[in-house]
Amino acid sequence: xxxxxxxxxxxxxxxxxxxxxxxxxxxxxxxxxxxxxxxxxxxxxxxxxxxxxxxxxxxxxxxxxxxxxxxxxxxxxxxxxxxxxxxxxxxxxxxxxxxxxxxxxxxxxxxxxxxxxxxxxxxxxxxxxxxxxxxxxxxxxxxxxxxxxxxxxxxxxxxxxxxxxxxxxxxxxxxxxxxxxxxxxxxxxxxxxxxxxxxxxxxxxxxxxxxxxxxxxxxxxxxxxxxxxxxxxxxxxxxxxxxxxxxxxxxxxxxxxxxxxxx
Numbered sequence: 001x002x003x004x005x006x007x008x009x010x011x012x013x014x015x016x017x018x019x020x021x022x023x024x025x026x027x028x029x030x031x032x033x034x035x036x037x038x039x040x041x042x043x044x045x046x047x048x049x050x051x052x053x054x055x056x057x058x059x060x061x062x063x064x065x066x067x068x069x070x071x072x073x074x075x076x077x078x079x080x081x082x083x084x085x086x087x088x089x090x091x092x093x094x095x096x097x098x099x100x101x102x103x104x105x106x107x108x109x110x111x112x113x114x115x116x117x118x119x120x121x122x123x124x125x126x127x128x129x130x131x132x133x134x135x136x137x138x139x140x141x142x143x144x145x146x147x148x149x150x151x152x153x154x155x156x157x158x159x160x161x162x163x164x165x166x167x168x169x170x171x172x173x174x175x176x177x178x179x180x181x182x183x184x185x186x187x188x189x190x191x192x193x194x195x196x197x198x199x200x201x202x203x204x205x206x207x208x209x210x211x212x213x214x215x216x217x218x219x220x221x222x223x224x225x226x227x228x229x230x231x232x233x234x235x236x237x238x239x240x241x242x243x244x245x246x247x248x249x250x251x252x253x254x255x256x257x258x259x260x261x262x263x
Contacts, residue, residue: 010129011233011236011237014232014233014236015229015233018228018229018232018233019225019229021196022199022203022225022228022229023225025199025200025203026203026221026225029203029204029207029221030207030214030217030218030221032207033207033208033211033217034211034214034217042208042211043211043212055205056198056201056202056204056205057202057205059198059201059202060195060198060199060201060202060228063194063195063198064195064231064235067191067195067235068234068235068238071235071238071239074182074241075238075241075248077178077182077241078178078179078182078183078241078242078248079241079248081175081176081178081179081182082175082179082248082250082252082253083252084171084174084175085171085172085175085176085179085252085253086252086253086255086256087171088168088169088171088172088175089111089114089115089172089253089256089257090256091164091168091171092107092111092144092148092165092168093108093111093256093257095107095161095164095165095168096108096111098161099151099157099161100156103151103154103157106147106151107147107148107151110140110143110144110147110148111144112257113140113143113144114137114140114141114143114144114172115253115256115257116140117136117137117139117140117141118137118140118250118253119250119253119254121133121136121137122135122136122137122180123242123250125183126179126180126183126184126240126242127242127243127247129184129240129243131184134180134183134184135180141172141173141176144169144172145169145172145173148165148166148168148169149165149166149169151165152165152166182240182241182242183240183241183242195231195232195235199228199232202224202228203221203224203225203228206220206221206224207221
């Protein structure tokens with residue numbers, strides 16, 4: 001039986017909410033400019049040129065563009081964090097082959113447990129926006145870090161190998177913190193509130209420009225609402241690099257476990 005995904009359900013709720021708010025805004029502005037007691041004052045205030053509309057349209061467009069640029073930057077950072085984390089995992093597995101049997105097996109097991117915890121617990125929480133399980137693989141990471149530290153300070157191993165182990169652990173921690181921040185620290189509510197504000201300003205400008213032609217006002221309202229809705233859906237679909245229609249996937253982490261030693 002087909003079941004709708006949590007993200008798709010959230011997307012439908014978002015579309016319904018935004019569409020409802022836009023319809024309410026359009027109806028309110030139309031009533032204000034055509035049916036209210038002050039409607040005559042607006043109509044008698046003189047012609048408002050079309051250039052007035054371009055001001056609010058430009059503000060809305062610039063702000064949406066800035067948000068889109070921010071989204072693209074976050075997506076690139078998320079991909080780089082994944083590359084860094086997968087690279088550190090591969091380094092650990094490579095070094096495990098050069099360690100004594102007991103230390104190598106211990107490090108190998110800690111790496112596998114950490115990656116499996118990320119794939120099975122932490123990544124689903126990132127994808128579903130489950131902020132309560134933000135660091136659900138923290139225990140496994142601490143175990144990995146402790147194992148790597150113990151081996152690094154073991155006098156039986158070279159100093160260079162110890163430094164590589166510590167560096168790999170630091171790289172995982174940095175990439176992990178960046179990944180969790182990008183996954184759970186979404187586009188702030190202040191930015192979304194600004195989008196709503198500029199949308200209302202744009203709708204009001206459309207109404208004022210077409211105040212002497214109610215039919216043209218209705219048509220332009222409909223087109224403007226469609227444009228606003230399309231812009232906000234795109235922003236919503238990309239509010240997190242790990243959600244939406246083209247999310248960052250953990251394939252690199254899965255592939256990092258393809259070492260012959262593991263297989």
